[in-house]
Amino acid sequence: MDANGVRILVDLLTLAHLHTSRATVPLQSNVLEAAPDMHRDSVKEWYYGNAEKERLGPYSFKEMRDLWMSGQLMPKTQCWAHGVDGWRPLHTVPQLKWCIMASGQATLNESDLATLILNMMITMCQYFPSRDEDDTIIRPLPRFKRLLSDSSNLSHIVQLLLTFDPILVEKVAVLLRHVMRDNPQLQRLYHTGVFFFIMMYTGSNLLPIARSMTLFIMVWFHYW
Secondary structure, eight states: OTTSHHHHHHHHHGGGGGOTTSOOOOOHHHHHHOOTTOOGGGOOOEEEEOSSSOEEEEEOHHHHHHHHHTTSOOTTOEEEETTSSSOEEGGGSHHHIIIIIOOSOOSSOHHHHHHHHHHHHHHHHHHSOSBOTTOOBOSSOOHHHHHHHSHHHHHHHHGGGGGOOHHHHHHHHHHHHHHHTTOTTGGGGGGTTHHHHHHHOOOSOOHHHHHHHHHHHHHHHHHO
């Protein structure tokens, strides 16, 4: 926590969206738009250069990797894609930093890495509960939960629901239940789109999701 490790872990969580071998959920939108040979890695959504003078693209993620290998992209090259908050240097965009700049051989795929990180976060929340042995609410909220409650971290955690991976969705639901219990920043959760994302999920492991949503709704009505 002192070395900004929570933010690094959250950045690594976002890589789960790049796992191309995960089964795609057959929603009406992607059934109509998808082609038999379509892969997530081939979607052209990345730009580089400068928003005002030189804007090159769009490129697929694979093409961006090829541009990096050929030396056309540098760590300080300005990059942008839909969902990225403005033009940013390549080394500050998690997907590009960890999947293009990073060297070495990964031992986990993106989904397994996200599962490992979510398990770590759930364990940390259990080590630092929101209530003591007498069931009294602890104030201030444990630091780890305050860090995860920050809007910049919370939104990325919630967006893992859009992977529609049953394991990740369940882990996210459990983590949110731990983080948001007795959390005075609960209102931030409602700005992340969590309920819309949950309604899009078509998996059958609904019990942990239902427990989390029930807790959020009960607390919300209590505040109001």
